[in-house]
Amino acid sequence: MRLLTAILTLLASVYTFAADSDRPQFTFTAIPDQNEAELVRRFQQVAEYLGEELGADVKYIPVKSYPAAITAFRNNQVQLAWFGGLSGVQARKAVPGSEAIAQGYEDQFFKTYLIAHRDAGLEASDEFPKAIAGKTLTFGSKGSTSGRLMPEFYIREAFNEAPREVFSRVGFSGDHSRTIALVQSGAYEVGAVNYAVWDKAVASGEVDTDLVSVIWTTPTYADYQWTVRGDVDEQFGPGFKEKLTRALLNLEDESILQSFPRSGFVPADNDTYQAIENTAKSIGLLDDF
Amino acid sequence: MSTAIGFLTQTRSLRKLTFYFALLAVACLALADIDISTGSPGHELWLMGRGLLTPQVPDWQQWLDAVIYTLTFSLQGVVLAAAVGFLFAVYYHLTWVRVVAALLRSVHEVFWALIFIQIFGISTLAGVLAIVLPFSGTMAKVYGEQLEEIDSRPARAVHDRAESGLSHFFYTRLPLALHAMRNYTAYRMECAIRSSVVLGFIGLPTLGFHLETALRTGEYSAASALLFTLLALIYSLRYWFRARLLWVLVPLAFFVRPVSGDWHSANFAQFLRDCIPAPLREDWALEKSGRWLLWLGEQIGAGAWNTVLLAQIVLVLTGLFALLTSTMNSSHFVSGWRRRLGDGFLLVLRSLPEYLLNFIFLIVLGPSMLPAILAMTLHNGAIIGHLLGKHSDEVAPAVMESGPLSRFAYFYVPTLYQRFLAYCFYRWEIIIRETAMLGVLGIPTLGFYIDSAFEFLRFDVALILIAASAVLTLCADSIARRLRRQFLPAY
Numbered sequence: 001m002r003l004l005t006a007i008l009t010l011l012a013s014v015y016t017f018a019a020d021s022d023r024p025q026f027t028f029t030a031i032p033d034q035n036e037a038e039l040v041r042r043f044q045q046v047a048e049y050l051g052e053e054l055g056a057d058v059k060y061i062p063v064k065s066y067p068a069a070i071t072a073f074r075n076n077q078v079q080l081a082w083f084g085g086l087s088g089v090q091a092r093k094a095v096p097g098s099e100a101i102a103q104g105y106e107d108q109f110f111k112t113y114l115i116a117h118r119d120a121g122l123e124a125s126d127e128f129p130k131a132i133a134g135k136t137l138t139f140g141s142k143g144s145t146s147g148r149l150m151p152e153f154y155i156r157e158a159f160n161e162a163p164r165e166v167f168s169r170v171g172f173s174g175d176h177s178r179t180i181a182l183v184q185s186g187a188y189e190v191g192a193v194n195y196a197v198w199d200k201a202v203a204s205g206e207v208d209t210d211l212v213s214v215i216w217t218t219p220t221y222a223d224y225q226w227t228v229r230g231d232v233d234e235q236f237g238p239g240f241k242e243k244l245t246r247a248l249l250n251l252e253d254e255s256i257l258q259s260f261p262r263s264g265f266v267p268a269d270n271d272t273y274q275a276i277e278n279t280a281k282s283i284g285l286l287d288d289f
Numbered sequence: 290m291s292t293a294i295g296f297l298t299q300t301r302s303l304r305k306l307t308f309y310f311a312l313l314a315v316a317c318l319a320l321a322d323i324d325i326s327t328g329s330p331g332h333e334l335w336l337m338g339r340g341l342l343t344p345q346v347p348d349w350q351q352w353l354d355a356v357i358y359t360l361t362f363s364l365q366g367v368v369l370a371a372a373v374g375f376l377f378a379v380y381y382h383l384t385w386v387r388v389v390a391a392l393l394r395s396v397h398e399v400f401w402a403l404i405f406i407q408i409f410g411i412s413t414l415a416g417v418l419a420i421v422l423p424f425s426g427t428m429a430k431v432y433g434e435q436l437e438e439i440d441s442r443p444a445r446a447v448h449d450r451a452e453s454g455l456s457h458f459f460y461t462r463l464p465l466a467l468h469a470m471r472n473y474t475a476y477r478m479e480c481a482i483r484s485s486v487v488l489g490f491i492g493l494p495t496l497g498f499h500l501e502t503a504l505r506t507g508e509y510s511a512a513s514a515l516l517f518t519l520l521a522l523i524y525s526l527r528y529w530f531r532a533r534l535l536w537v538l539v540p541l542a543f544f545v546r547p548v549s550g551d552w553h554s555a556n557f558a559q560f561l562r563d564c565i566p567a568p569l570r571e572d573w574a575l576e577k578s579g580r581w582l583l584w585l586g587e588q589i590g591a592g593a594w595n596t597v598l599l600a601q602i603v604l605v606l607t608g609l610f611a612l613l614t615s616t617m618n619s620s621h622f623v624s625g626w627r628r629r630l631g632d633g634f635l636l637v638l639r640s641l642p643e644y645l646l647n648f649i650f651l652i653v654l655g656p657s658m659l660p661a662i663l664a665m666t667l668h669n670g671a672i673i674g675h676l677l678g679k680h681s682d683e684v685a686p687a688v689m690e691s692g693p694l695s696r697f698a699y700f701y702v703p704t705l706y707q708r709f710l711a712y713c714f715y716r717w718e719i720i721i722r723e724t725a726m727l728g729v730l731g732i733p734t735l736g737f738y739i740d741s742a743f744e745f746l747r748f749d750v751a752l753i754l755i756a757a758s759a760v761l762t763l764c765a766d767s768i769a770r771r772l773r774r775q776f777l778p779a780y
Contacts, residue, residue: 064498064501067745067746071406071410072410075556076553077410090746141744143745169326169656171656178505181507185333186326187326187655187656289578289580
């Protein structure tokens with residue numbers, strides 16, 4: 001019985017911090033496109049910054065997959081999210097009235113790198129490297145813009161065939177950090193990776209550039225953005241969306257910006273991503289048959 | 290004389306049956322993709338080994354929270370599933386009850402969770418429901434069979450005018466099956482802990498959530514701490530999962546982590562609309578619908594083919610592994626501390642969910658079907674091996690003295706073979722269901738296409754593919770039942 005009392009008190013104490021408060025809490029998430037620890041570090045800083053700027057209780061919740069981020073956004077479990085180009089398009093379709101409000105400066109001209117393991121014997125070139133046919137290839141997440149949509153588009157354009165016809169094996173690593181790790185370990189010969197994640201990993205010495213190197217760069221396209229639900233003003237008071245947009249555009253904290261890595265945020269709107277939507281449709285990732 | 294002939298022909302047919310299954314598995318193996326594609330698996334293994342020896346919890350509060358969620362999910366899930374399963378078992382003689390139970394358990398809890406997350410958000414309700422539905426289907430089946438197997442004489446003896454259903458049931462049938470049912474419920478609690486850990490891998494806040502992060506980022510010390518926590522939770526079950534404590538623990542579980550979900554009727558309506566096949570929902574032209582159907586058919590075809598291919602290999606390897614390792618838990622071969630050690634090894638293997646094992650093998654061996662084959666063989670083989678070894682204790686020792694090898698070949702295997710096959714056939718549908726689900730991790734079984742459909746919010750496609758995986762499971766179940774009836778009439 002004494003054991004039971006002990007367990008009871010322990011659990012009751014845990015219960016108190018699990019309980020929800022009544023105050024509406026502003027919550028946001030981000031697509032899990034890289035190493036989770038890094039994301040948590042980055043977005044907890046963002047949460048603190050937004051909390052101060054908005055004078056509200058702001059919380060970041062990590063999710064395990066791209067669709068989980070979209071689902072949380074649709075169910076109003078989060079009101080704001082850092083989406084990729086394609087996941088943003090999907091999310092705004094799922095929540096009518098939602099808007100892209102800001103993108104990173106670099107996101108206006110984003111790129112994908114094709115990287116290859118040394119043993120694959122591929123040379124860097126400006127032309128699309130047709131020699132990758134027959135190798136093994138890993139994308140990032142299935143719903144990633146830079147890790148799947150854009151590279152798949154250029155692969156289809158070059159070979160006029162689906163990736164699984166072109167390569168001997170096609171995989172989905174789940175995120176960009178994992179793509180780099182898998183190509184470096186030799187599990188895949190070629191990988192498609194977000195250029196910003198690659199450059200940062202190279203700069204911080206996480207990549208053995210003797211083993212893996214960039215062999216091709218895609219033309220530029222629009223990518224990541226902050227998307228907010230249309231009903232935030234009703235939930236958090238009039239003018240909230242505007243205040244939020246201003247806070248994001250004015251974000252100048254060096255350590256936060258470097259963690260993205262972005263040099264700053266600039267305005268964006270839904271039309272910015274029309275080209276992404278068209279590309280996704282053209283390769284059958286969004287319903288169009 | 291006639292019985293002797295019957296025995297001979299039957300062993301021969303069992304031999305033939307085994308031969309065909311093995312032949313099929315070899316054929317499948319020839320077609321399967323089983324490369325080791327990592328350059329240096331040894332290095333990663335060394336890092337993992339080092340992590341295993343240096344477990345470390347980076348954040349105790351997070352750890353405690355995950356442990357509580359893991360326990361409450363499984364406790365709530367099992368208790369509710371036991372209640373529903375029991376109700377089903379009472380009426381298990383009705384065909385529609387059996388059909389509903391079979392349908393519920395033919396869909397893996399990971400797929401249920403993916404569906405419920407869409408409806409209730411990432412919430413306790415989604416997690417608990419994902420455990421309750423398939424578990425109640427399984428428990429209905431086992432409870433129902435346990436009730437059928439009891440001695441029917443007491444029930445027939447009290448055959449007076451008031452043959453009312455319920456009190457008749459409670460006084461003449463239930464008491465006889467109660468012991469077996471309690472043991473089975475305790476075993477399901479173990480399964481539920483495993484399941485709730487697996488649900489963490491797809492985003493619910495259990496131990497699996499942090500385990501996935503730790504494994505993915507190569508923090509093997511944190512991963513091993515979580516792994517040992519899982520083993521400790523399962524091992525400690527025998528001390529606290531008891532009828533007397535449950536009166537306190539179950540209400541406590543519902544109090545500490547109340548079951549709640551995010552419910553928005555507009556979202557639900559939208560979800561239901563999205564579940565209508567796209568050609569009907571969007572009113573597509575015939576040609577466009579044709580392309581959609583073709584695309585869907587390709588996925589079902591490729592997914593089902595790979596699922597069956599992989600499952601048949603795993604079934605035979607599981608049997609082989611189980612037959613060999615069962616000797617580690619059998620009084621015919623080992624005793625004392627060596628047996629405890631052997632059984633401990635099997636229990637540890639059994640405690641690790643195949644999803645987790647597959648995840649680890651993928652890191653070490655790289656992408657192919659090999660990680661899934663290993664993961665499922667070890668997990669399922671350990672379950673059957675443990676049971677078979679325990680069962681062998683009931684068999685009287687061999688009359689003739691002989692060495693362990695000939696004892697194994699000429700005494701142990703022949704006497705236990707029917708029981709062994711019965712276990713394997715029981716496991717078959719589970720192996721099919723797991724194979725389909727493991728596609729979520731990247732092998733092109735049905736789960737791969739289901740995961741892709743969820744990724745692009747194509748719920749209509751996801752549901753159709755889930756239905757296809759359910760049909761495969763039901764087929765395996767029905768073939769296994771027929772084979773059991775034909776070849777193993779005693780089981």
